[in-house]
Amino acid sequence: MSDPLIDKLLENSIGWLADSGPDEDIAISSRIRLARNLNGCNFPINCDDEQLETVETIVDSAMRGGLEPDWMNFKVDRLDDSDKMILFERRLASKELFSRKRGAGLWTSPDERLSLMVNEEDHLRIQSVLPGFQLEKVYETIDRFDDELSAGLDYAFDSTLGYLTCCPSNLGTGMRASVMLHLPGLVLSNQIGGVLQGVRKLNFAVRGIFGEGSDNRGNLFQVSNQSTLGESEPEIIERLSNIIGKLIDYEKRARQRLLAKQSQMVFDRVGRAYGTLRYCYMLSSEEALNSLSLIRFGVDMGMFSSMDIHMVNELFVRINPAHLQRAYGAVEDAQARDVLRARMMRERLRG
Amino acid sequence: MLCEICGKNEATIHIEEITDGKSKTLHLCGECMAKNPSLGGVDINAFNLGDIICNWAGGVNKKHSDNGDNNSESSDNKKTVICDVCGWTAEKLHKTGRMGCPECYRYFHDMLAPALNTMHRGITHTGKNPAGNALSPEREILIQISALKNEQKKCIAAEDYEQAAVLRDKISSLEEDLKRQNTGAENE
Numbered sequence A: 001m002s003d004p005l006i007d008k009l010l011e012n013s014i015g016w017l018a019d020s021g022p023d024e025d026i027a028i029s030s031r032i033r034l035a036r037n038l039n040g041c042n043f044p045i046n047c048d049d050e051q052l053e054t055v056e057t058i059v060d061s062a063m064r065g066g067l068e069p070d071w072m073n074f075k076v077d078r079l080d081d082s083d084k085m086i087l088f089e090r091r092l093a094s095k096e097l098f099s100r101k102r103g104a105g106l107w108t109s110p111d112e113r114l115s116l117m118v119n120e121e122d123h124l125r126i127q128s129v130l131p132g133f134q135l136e137k138v139y140e141t142i143d144r145f146d147d148e149l150s151a152g153l154d155y156a157f158d159s160t161l162g163y164l165t166c167c168p169s170n171l172g173t174g175m176r177a178s179v180m181l182h183l184p185g186l187v188l189s190n191q192i193g194g195v196l197q198g199v200r201k202l203n204f205a206v207r208g209i210f211g212e213g214s215d216n217r218g219n220l221f222q223v224s225n226q227s228t229l230g231e232s233e234p235e236i237i238e239r240l241s242n243i244i245g246k247l248i249d250y251e252k253r254a255r256q257r258l259l260a261k262q263s264q265m266v267f268d269r270v271g272r273a274y275g276t277l278r279y280c281y282m283l284s285s286e287e288a289l290n291s292l293s294l295i296r297f298g299v300d301m302g303m304f305s306s307m308d309i310h311m312v313n314e315l316f317v318r319i320n321p322a323h324l325q326r327a328y329g330a331v332e333d334a335q336a337r338d339v340l341r342a343r344m345m346r347e348r349l350r351g
Numbered sequence B: 001m002l003c004e005i006c007g008k009n010e011a012t013i014h015i016e017e018i019t020d021g022k023s024k025t026l027h028l029c030g031e032c033m034a035k036n037p038s039l040g041g042v043d044i045n046a047f048n049l050g051d052i053i054c055n056w057a058g059g060v061n062k063k064h065s066d067n068g069d070n071n072s073e074s075s076d077n078k079k080t081v082i083c084d085v086c087g088w089t090a091e092k093l094h095k096t097g098r099m100g101c102p103e104c105y106r107y108f109h110d111m112l113a114p115a116l117n118t119m120h121r122g123i124t125h126t127g128k129n130p131a132g133n134a135l136s137p138e139r140e141i142l143i144q145i146s147a148l149k150n151e152q153k154k155c156i157a158a159e160d161y162e163q164a165a166v167l168r169d170k171i172s173s174l175e176e177d178l179k180r181q182n183t184g185a186e187n188e
């Protein structure tokens, strides 16, 4: 049976997609997560159900102690498959969290800007997301929340190694900071490969948001730090912010060059994408992502005066299977889902 | 599939690189990965961390046996390390690339140290402390040392050996301070 709180969550707009932020024409969102663990408890990978539940009880009581009353709490063992997919599609929870039979949960603020997974790979995975490019602000938010939490929790911490995490790749600050970038200009002008390779050489991780590896749909990329030890949180954020600033610059220049030299090609691509979404009757997720990306590009260039960039942002989430199913009812196969996806898109674009 | 670098070991790590929109996969073994941090810029979670950690540890153990100490145990040294607190074994660390509990870091520290150096930009935490956990004098010194070492690396890269020597002296004097702090604490 579905958790009624999921419906409440679906009524809200997704704060980090629906609101405005700095450089939002290229940077969709800035995200930071902190990995934290409790002293004296095994990491979840080495826990039985009972130990997991003990950790959950400790974390939950710390959360109830100092929170606004409107935060939502989900227990994994009380969610059905569709609930889980909704949380996954909104990037609130991971598949690893759902792999636990007992003792795993999720806390989130109603605007989804601040959330906490309990018993994922680490006892606590705190996450904060804001729209646009503003990592410092995200860090301020999550740092304060982490301090409040740690007042009630005994974190596993070593003076030399920092926060002790289940995976040594998170050791030290336990911090992974990332920015989601929309880079159609670099993709259309065939510069993306070289640019991303350069980013990787500087020891940052880059991955496509949708699809693995080369199969990059929607031209969305996430750039994040890899090293978590040996630098302070502000140092990591500064280094990452520098590279993000450069990527935003490259993308801007690529867009300007495309408009100066190949404007007809660009208008044609964007126009065709609009035609597809506005008039299609079957729409695969791949075609939807690629068309949405072009429309977002068109909105940035002022081709659609009436369309709002935040609506396009939210559509990137709403075209996913579990969200479609919630809006239009269950369907038996992917083909029927393509029909629903096309219907939703026509309705949205009719405005 | 064999490692594309040494052509000897089984490739257990597969790194995908995207060039001009085309993806190419590099297949290599844990040993070569550990030896070539420049291949880095890859997502550390995307390959088997356990392999890297244990290939490094394998190298470390070999060195020990060359020195002649603990000869009898050395060959399966890494298999016998176990965390007394949670029961996690080196074998499980190898298989998962994960620790079993916070105390595991004490028991597997020697196995882990070289891998940490490859994975991260430093080996000393210089970031925040849990709130209410004031900075100990010992930690303050550690942080200073780490900052000076970074500075020193930059000087050496820029071939400013004079300044690097000055920094080296500062570092060793701080390390003396640290030793004094530690023995002071033990005598208390």
Ligand SMILES: [Zn+2]
Residues within 6 Å of the ligand: B003, B004, B005, B006, B007, B008, B009, B028, B029, B030, B031, B032, B033
């Ligand atoms: Zn090799």
Ligand SMILES: [Zn+2]
Residues within 6 Å of the ligand: B083, B084, B085, B086, B087, B088, B100, B101, B102, B103, B104, B105
């Ligand atoms: Zn342990």
